[in-house]
Amino acid sequence: MAKRAAVPAGPLGDDFSFVSPVAKYVLFFFNLLFWMISMVMVAVGVYARLLKHAEAAMACLAVDPAILLIVVGVLTFLITFCGCVGSLRENICLLQVFSVCLTIIFLLQLAAGALGFVFSDKARGKVSEIINGAIVHYRDDLDLQNLIDFGQKEFSCCGGVSYKDWSQNMYFNCTATNPSRERCSVPFSCCLHDADQAVINTMCGHGMQARGYLEASAFIHTNGCIDKLVNWTHSNLFLLGGIALGLALPQLVGIVLARLLINQIRDQIKLQLYNQQHRADPW
Numbered sequence: 001m002a003k004r005a006a007v008p009a010g011p012l013g014d015d016f017s018f019v020s021p022v023a024k025y026v027l028f029f030f031n032l033l034f035w036m037i038s039m040v041m042v043a044v045g046v047y048a049r050l051l052k053h054a055e056a057a058m059a060c061l062a063v064d065p066a067i068l069l070i071v072v073g074v075l076t077f078l079i080t081f082c083g084c085v086g087s088l089r090e091n092i093c094l095l096q097v098f099s100v101c102l103t104i105i106f107l108l109q110l111a112a113g114a115l116g117f118v119f120s121d122k123a124r125g126k127v128s129e130i131i132n133g134a135i136v137h138y139r140d141d142l143d144l145q146n147l148i149d150f151g152q153k154e155f156s157c158c159g160g161v162s163y164k165d166w167s168q169n170m171y172f173n174c175t176a177t178n179p180s181r182e183r184c185s186v187p188f189s190c191c192l193h194d195a196d197q198a199v200i201n202t203m204c205g206h207g208m209q210a211r212g213y214l215e216a217s218a219f220i221h222t223n224g225c226i227d228k229l230v231n232w233t234h235s236n237l238f239l240l241g242g243i244a245l246g247l248a249l250p251q252l253v254g255i256v257l258a259r260l261l262i263n264q265i266r267d268q269i270k271l272q273l274y275n276q277q278h279r280a281d282p283w
Contacts, residue, residue: 017268018264018265018267018268018271019090019261019264019265019268020260020261020264023257023260023261023264024087024088024090024261025087026257027083027087027254027257027258027261028083028084028087028088030083030250030253030254030257031080031081031083031084031087031098031254032080032084034076034080034250035076035077035080035081035083035084037076038073038074038076038077038080039073039077040073041069041070041072041073041076042069042070042073042074042077044069045066045067045068045069045070045073046066046070048065048066048069048143049066049067049070065141065143065144065147066143079098079101079102079105080098082094082095082097082098082101083095083098083254083258086098086258087258087261090261090265090268092262092265092266095258095261095262095265096258096262098254098258099254099255099258099259099262102251102254102255102258103255105251106248106251106252106255109244109247109248113244124226124230127226127229128160128161128226131160131225131226132160132165132168134147134148135148135159135160135165135166135168135169136168136169136170138169138171138172138187139169139170139171148187148189149187149188149189150189151225152187152189152190152221152225153189155225155228155229155232156221156223156228157190157221157223157224157225157227157228158186158187158189158190158220158221158222158223158224158225159186159190159224159225160224160225160226161224161226161227162213162222162223162224163186163190163208163209163216163220163221163222163224164209165224166185166186166187166190166209167184167209171183172184172185172186172187172209174209174210182206184206184207184208184209184210185203185205185206185207185208185209186205186208186209186220187205188200188201188202188203188204188205190205190208190220190221191204191205191219191220191221192218192219192220192221204219204220205219205220208220
């Protein structure tokens with residue numbers, strides 16, 4: 001019985017692959033890095049929530065930095081997990097989920113930036129609403145309290161529009177019926193501090209809301225944080241642009257690599273089908 005002729009290997013044999021190992025493993029390690037960062041974010045957020053008192057656990061979830069950290073961490077974990085497994089296993093479905101999610105996030109960031117620039121007055125109103133909400137819940141959440149104190153010290157400001165905004169807080173409320181010891185006061189982070197002062201007087205803002213602007217300005221910052229934040233934003237546009245570019249660049253790299261890898265995997269599948277057909281019918 002005559003031997004069957006061997007099938008000649010074409011220019012694209014079984015050992016050839018359209019999938020570039022460089023694109024594959026760069027995308028894998030890129031996602032692995034952010035995957036580990038996301039796990040750290042979730043762990044820190046959960047740990048911060050567990051440290052809070054039970055009565056504050058459900059007090060103000062909308063302004064809780066720990067909840068924000070957990071939500072961002074979980075979303076990042078899920079997206080980068082798709083990128084890691086999809087690139088390593090050459091799974092088109094997971095890579096498409098990764099690419100679509102990154103594209104949506106990128107477009108939302110562009111839309112938010114454009115809307116914030118075009119509707120700057122409404123954006124200012126939204127910032128004012130967030131700051132006022134944070135003032136109301138100042139004593140309810142230690143993380144939020146530390147964040148507000150840091151902002152007021154960093155920007156040398158007090159309250160939203162002025163120092164009297166602290167009357168919105170139930171502890172600092174200036175009404176005569178308020179039994180709190182902090183009635184008519186402001187947080188110590190509003191106070192003017194001497195550089196040579198070794199010990200911070202946490203009662204330096206006591207009774208400041210009852211004083212006029214001129215009298216209070218000798219002891220505390222009377223200007224609100226909204227104007228200071230707007231002025232800082234206008235004077236640091238290049239810095240903010242650099243940060244935005246730094247956030248957008250990894251997303252664009254991830255989208256391009258994912259789409260490139262998806263196309264390469266599809267070409268590889270076509271090659272495998274082609275080779276299978278020609279093995280079955282060499283003539």
